[in-house]
Amino acid sequence: MKKNICCFLLACFVAAVAAGCAGTADKKVSDSMAAARHPELTDQEKLTPCAACHRDITPEIYQQWYDSRHGLGKVKCFQCHGTYENFRVSPDETSCAACHNAQFQHAAKGKRCWDCHPAHGFVAHR
Amino acid sequence: MGLSRREFIKRTAALTAASYVGMNLPLKEENRAQASDVDGWHRGVCRLCGTGCRVELGVKGGKAVALRGVTGSRTNMGYLCMKGMLFYRLMGHPERLTKPLYRASKKDSFKEISWDEALDIASREFARAVRKYGNDSVAYYGSGQALTEETYLFQKVMRAGLQTNNVEGNPRLCMASAVGGYITSFGADEPIGSYANIEKAKCFFIIGSNTAEAHPVLFRRIMRRKLDHKDEVKVINADPRVSPTSRIADMHLQFMPGTDLALLHSMAWVIIDEGLTDREFTEKYAVFRVGKDKKQVDFDTYKKFLDDYTPEKASRICGGNITPDKIRTVARWFAKSGGTVSLWTMGINQRKRGVWANNLIHNLHIITGQLCKPGADSLSLTGQPNACGGVREGGGLCHILPAHRLVKKDKLRHQVEDLWGVPRGRIPPKPGYHTMAMFTAVNQGKIKAMWVNCTSPAQSLPNCDLYNKGLAREDFFLVVTDIFPTRTTEYANLILPTAFHFEKTGVYGCTERRSQLTRKAVNAPGDAKPEVWIVREWAKRLSRDLNDPVIATTVKPFDGLEEDYELPEAIWNEYTQKLTRGRDNDLSGATYRVLSRMDDGVQWPAPTEEFALQGGTVIKFVKGYDPLATKHSKDENPYQFYGPAHPDRKLWVWLRPHKGPEEMPDSEYPFYLSTGRVIDHWHTSSMTGRIIELMRSNPYAYVEINPADAQRLGIKPGDMVEVESRRGSNLLPAKVYEGPVKGMVFVYWYDQAESRMINKVTKDAYDPGSKEPEFKICACRIRRVSGPRPLKPFLVQMKG
């Protein structure tokens, strides 16, 4: 799963490099990348549920989530990643612990939840 | 270890950033953010739906900062939904009501006043109405979200103090048909079994419930059961709308709205036709009845009655995707599973014949013997956290007194008067106005003063425009107790700010007869006060203003008690030790002391502390499990249906003819309109709308339209569509997808915006038995108004 995030980031990275190499120094592009690597949105656009765009932009992640127990149970993106003001690419593990506190307490030290339960799919152990 | 909080956060920030690019930093991992990063965790129950999830509130520096589930709890096993996880944010919310606000005329703007002034005004206005127009000119309209102590004290003051049974609450809009169903089918209110059956069930029959969105944590349990036993466990979802709940279903029965009675009868027909009944169970425990006079008939009469509902006939009535084969298949799954749990909510209850629909689900369980056994139950899900505990058990409706006593039964009424130490005859023998009659009486000018507590009828009543005219009357005095401004505070003369959950102490009783205590953990903002204090102080003034010492008697036992812990505990003790002792919802073992020790509360009947400490009664009516079944045993049978409403101690199978909705689509209004919920919001969104994650996730209501209908009408996703009925109209963006059945549209009801409040459009017809309105079905027409428009979320704010 991590691979997919990496692919996505790499794609962004490549795009950014390409923009840089083109020498246009398009500040608009890099500015938009600044907002937690998310295009800047108007207040109106922020009223769009994350999944509405990410179904198309990160289809693999969306599908993994949709097919997972989180997807079935409608545990939506913001539950782990927050909204624009408190957005975190890599969730704070305390948000896992809200539901999975027992597992969180007993989890292997020095490992994050998604080291063993691949993010978005969250099937058993990897 | 000498690490300041600031340093700690900075390290967490660095580690998080590093993990994102797979970099190893020379920092110690154990320093990363841990759930223990609070001063303390305080146990309680979730504030939102009726599941009863046990939670712990994390408090730091006197402020609520986090929430997590309690793993040892038998309701949620540690899990929370998105709404539940975030409700702690409402505690310090800047829009909270913090001062009593008053205006003499509804045209004026509100002015801040002191509690002394506020309580004097509330008392003066109620006393004036009583003196001038009689006791029935005042009313209380409460909530399935009020604590049991609150509902109990309010109704005590209204009935024994102000001598009126005008005590109602929003559970009339959601649970009343389930109450009627349980009493007429099983002889006693509330489910026989528990959630624990979910992990033992082989078949789930989910009808009229979008469990995935309305009860997400229970849905998780059902989903786990299904996914872990894919072939062994069947899930049937019956609903005119395909919803997220349907995703785990083996079969989705998509019938036309209002044809559920025929479907349920048809399943019974197949069960009998194929010899799938449990004859021994039926012969021992069931009788068959018909009509208003409850005439007893025999099995053959029932069988013959069902001949009108053969799968062939029923599939024609039901329409949608219903075929005779589908009916046969689900009937077999239901009967042969070896453990079927039925679950339903508003789709069944909010119907012109909601009680009958409830009866027919119970019928299926009775004839197949799918009751009182592991993995089998007929389980009505509750929408509010304390509709069962506070309102159904605590005496929060116009016809019932605490502990399931009927107002009209002299003996039971006198019991209550004696227990309260007020003169006999103090509680009037006639039930008060039920909800729809109450607001009709407001319209007619018969009710002059009303107290609305913790609910928003101006948005939640069907056909609300009609009733809001009454609320707006200048000769009608309205007190509202709440934590945020709502559509209803807009009609108030007096707004009293109350303490929120975890800012006060009290008990909630959820779906499965389970009572759970939440203790105060943080201070309420500003001058907000717990309701129990407000009622007590108000009653003392009423006694003075009406020169009636009996009113003061009703709160005498609680005088002078500290309001955060002592007062609610004293009220709970009076209610449980005096009122419930010896009744079917005996809670006398569930003292605060016991409730505090439990991971997840106590299920009644729980007549002793010793029994309560084991968790109480998991299955009602079963000897060895239910102490009352053992106590009231009359024969050798393992099951004892001792419910107070059935003197014959039998389960009743009802012959109820199929009836459609009150308003059917016609050439003028050709569509069915149904309404419902989304996972992100709860009720009128006065709370969830103030949590930005939830509001952004569902910022405004949509109208869902089937693609076939949308194409025919030239409606594209996002287009603005007018939804109009004979009562009113809404202007909503369209969501086009295969959700609602063709010929039906579906609208979310949480939105507070004037143009998107769907209860302007819904119909106020109600069930003649339960008096619960038929929110779920009416006729409407739809029209494309324009292309997509940018819309804003909307919440009522205090002006000025």
Add this chain to the structure above:
Amino acid sequence: MPIGGFVITAVPEDMNAVLEQLASLDQLDIHGHDEKGNVVAVIECDTSEEMERLVKRINRFDSVLSVGLTYFNAEDEVERMAAGNYVPPRSFGNKPPDIDQK
């Protein structure tokens, strides 16, 4: 005072110059970097607005490709909001009820 964890991505060949530029910023601590051009940094400012301005400034550095926020903590700001000393800009609400009525 808000604290943010950032991944700053720079053109790998110019890493040294970027590190030097970043090191000159008082509000920023560098926690590590790699050969792919990633810099892990923590920024601490007086207000979120100031942090936003600083992020924009870093973005204009010649060899910086992007500045990504991965962690954000503003609990003091939350406390100040609660105390009424700070009013954050809002995207909705606080409007009289008739604004949405057609």
